[in-house]
Amino acid sequence: xxxxxxxxxxxxxxxxxxxxxxxxxxxxxxxxxxxxxxxxxxxxxxxxxxxxxxxxxxxxxxxxxxxxxxxxxxxxxxxxxxxxxxxxxxxxxxxxxxxxxxxxxxxxxxxxxxxxxxxxxxxxxxxxxxxxxxxxxxxxxxxxxxxxxxxxxxxxxxxxxxxxxxxxxxxxxxxxxxxxxxxxxxxxxxxxxxxxxxxxxxxxxxxxxxxxxxxxxxxxxxxxxxxxxxxxxxxxxxxxxxxxxxxxxxxxxxxxxxxxxxxxxxxxxxxxxxxxxxxxxxxxxxxxxxxxxxxxxxxxxxxxxxxxxxxxxxxxxxxxxxxxxxxxxxxxxxxxxxxxxxxxxxxxxxxxxxxxxxxxxxxxxxxxxxxxxxxxxxxxxxxxxxxxxxxxxxxxxxxxxxxxxxxxxxxxxxxx
Numbered sequence: 001x002x003x004x005x006x007x008x009x010x011x012x013x014x015x016x017x018x019x020x021x022x023x024x025x026x027x028x029x030x031x032x033x034x035x036x037x038x039x040x041x042x043x044x045x046x047x048x049x050x051x052x053x054x055x056x057x058x059x060x061x062x063x064x065x066x067x068x069x070x071x072x073x074x075x076x077x078x079x080x081x082x083x084x085x086x087x088x089x090x091x092x093x094x095x096x097x098x099x100x101x102x103x104x105x106x107x108x109x110x111x112x113x114x115x116x117x118x119x120x121x122x123x124x125x126x127x128x129x130x131x132x133x134x135x136x137x138x139x140x141x142x143x144x145x146x147x148x149x150x151x152x153x154x155x156x157x158x159x160x161x162x163x164x165x166x167x168x169x170x171x172x173x174x175x176x177x178x179x180x181x182x183x184x185x186x187x188x189x190x191x192x193x194x195x196x197x198x199x200x201x202x203x204x205x206x207x208x209x210x211x212x213x214x215x216x217x218x219x220x221x222x223x224x225x226x227x228x229x230x231x232x233x234x235x236x237x238x239x240x241x242x243x244x245x246x247x248x249x250x251x252x253x254x255x256x257x258x259x260x261x262x263x264x265x266x267x268x269x270x271x272x273x274x275x276x277x278x279x280x281x282x283x284x285x286x287x288x289x290x291x292x293x294x295x296x297x298x299x300x301x302x303x304x305x306x307x308x309x310x311x312x313x314x315x316x317x318x319x320x321x322x323x324x325x326x327x328x329x330x331x332x333x334x335x336x337x338x339x340x341x342x343x344x345x346x347x348x349x350x351x352x353x354x355x356x357x358x359x360x361x362x363x364x365x366x367x368x369x370x371x372x373x374x375x376x377x378x379x380x381x382x383x384x385x386x387x388x389x390x391x392x393x394x395x396x397x398x399x400x401x402x403x404x405x406x407x408x409x410x411x412x413x414x415x416x
Contacts, residue, residue, distance in 0.1 A: 028053045029075035029302035034062040035128075035289060035336045038078050040328075041319065045306055052302035063087050063375040075297040076306065078336070080287045082124055083115065084197055084375040091292035093121040094307070102308055112341045115369045116290055125311065127289040128338030129369075130257045131362060132186045132276040134175075136245050141272045148363060149277035152187065152214075155252060160222035162251040168224060169231070174251035176222070176229045177215045177393075179237075183254040184389040185381070187211050189370075190278040196371035200410055201380065208402070212392050219393065226394050242267040256285060261333045261354055268356070275362050282362055286370040286377060289336045316345045320353045329353065376413075384409045 031038060031054055042054035054076075059065040062079035067086045082088065097103045105113060108126060116124030134150050143158055144150060159174030177183055189195075191211035195203045223229050236244065241253035242263055260273060275282050291310075293303045309315055316335055323329040334354075339346045343364060351357040374380065388402050 026299040027051065027302055028055060029297070029299035029306060030054075030072075031056045031076040031078065031306075032059060032062050032065060032074035033057070033077070034059055034079040037319075037332060037336050040322075041310065042306075044315075044318065044322070045309055048309075052299075052305050054302070054306050061375075061378070066090060067375065073296065074294050075299045075303045076291070076293055078127060078289060078291045080289060081373060081375040081377055082290045082292055083118075083372050086375050088118055088123065090295055091123045092295040092297070093123055094125060094293065095122050097304060097307060098122070103311055107311070107313075107342050107344060109341055109343050109346075109364055109367055111367055111369050112284075112288070115372075116292075124290040124292045125307070126341035127291050128334065128336035128340060129288040129367075130285040130333075130338045131282050131367070132183070132285070133255050133257055133260050133273045134252045134276055135241065135255050135260060135271050135273045136252050137248065138270050138272045140251065144274060146274070147359060148275060148361075149282065149366070150274035151277055151279075152190065152218075156218050156222055159251055163223065165224070168228060170223070170228060172249060173223060173229070173232050175253070176233075177218055178226060178229050179233060180254045181386040181390045182256070184215060184393065185386060186254075186276055186283060187215060188389065189283045190276075190281065194371060195373065195385070197374045200374050200376070201406060203402075205402075212389070215393050240267070242271060246270045257339065258333045258337050261356075262329070262331055264330065273356070273360065275366075277366060280366055281368045282366040284367055284369050286373055286381070288341075288369065289338065311342065313342060313344050313349065316340055316342060317349050320349060324353055379413070380406070380409070 029052065031042060033039075033056060036058055039056045039058070042056045046053050057074070059079075061081075062077055063081040063084065063086075066074070066077060066082075067090075077091075082091075094103075098105055112126035112129065113122070116122060116126060118124075134155065145154060155175060159176070162172065162174030163170060164172035177187060188208055188211040191214070192207035193203050193211060194207065195201060219226055219229060223232075236249055239247070239249070241255060244250045245253050254276075255273075260268075263271070291307070293300070293307065297303050319335060320329075323332065334340060334350060335345070339350065339362075347361055347364070351361070384405050385402070388405055391399060
């Protein structure tokens with residue numbers, strides 16, 4: 001028996017009454033997703049009522065699958081990169097679901113909901129998001145000036161003051177931006193690089209150059225040079241990040257929120273964290289999850305029933321309870337491996353299941369969603385942008401351009 005079945009049974013029929021005026025359609029809706037958690041969510045829905053059924057199909061790149069040559073199509077899609085030019089026209093407006101207070105716009109984080117709005121109509125609903133963090137040993141928390149966020153200048157200063165060096169060899173290093181290429185990307189975003197969809201991609205190159213120059217200066221001023229940093233990481237980074245900071249080998253380490261909140265109790269026992277922030281800005285990771293109903297769905301009533309059920313605080317509380325009871329929260333974070341886009345769920349329910357969030361909740365007004373990005377952004381970022389940032393801080397301005405690398409990659413990977 002699925003835990004929570006009797007709790008949800010009264011909810012679903014009430015939601016289904018709203019759908020009586022819909023045109024007749026199939027009672028089974030097919031959901032395509034790149035988030036395997038949705039198979040569980042569909043199972044809970046199917047068990048909670050007997051009117052409709054959700055079948056899930058997993059695709060590593062659901063957005064790409066949606067634009068391929070398929071013999072069948074979904075009724076619902078939940079995944080990343082759904083607002084690209086190639087996919088955003090494939091969904092139907094969901095505004096009618098906000099009428100009669102069946103869904104509330106005020107329940108969502110406004111910037112996340114706005115990103116799913118196209119030409120004044122709500123085509124996509126936000127599901128989940130992650131934000132970048134810096135972890136550190138709990139007993140060093142008094143060094144930080146803010147209980148919620150940590151900016152780059154303070155990170156640089158604290159990291160430098162923590163260093164222990166003898167004859168150019170470091171036995172303790174506070175922090176380096178070179179330790180994680182994703183941190184280099186976050187730094188560029190905070191500097192205003194503003195990566196966004198074009199043909200295939202555009203960005204503010206001046207801001208990107210400022211970010212790289214800042215990182216290069218940071219490395220020289222705080223940690224001698226990139227060779228000293230690479231020597232340090234080669235010598236000590238056989239341990240995972242949590243152990244490096246808890247042992248005192250480093251002061252900080254970068255970690256996305258989805259990784260932080262799936263650390264084992266032993267790993268996280270002595271850790272604290274702050275959200276990486278610019279001035280009143282916390283950048284949301286680009287792979288945030290959105291949800292839409294396919295415009296040619298043949299199971300509209302079933303799709304809308306699942307939608308109204310899914311985006312309720314009571315439903316998402318059930319997901320978190322089952323995740324804890326079945327120990328799924330040891331490998332998957334929160335809702336669809338992220339914070340919920342429902343503000344009340346993240347701010348009021350999450351701390352009950354993730355106690356370390358108490359007193360650390362990210363300020364909602366700081367959350368800054370990414371720009372619209374191409375559906376092949378993951379491959380583009382991993383194979384072109386991150387390697388470019390990695391190489392640039394080691395070449396101090398020499399070498400080829402990001403434009404050149406991106407052009408070469410796009411020419412060789414036209415099918416992606």
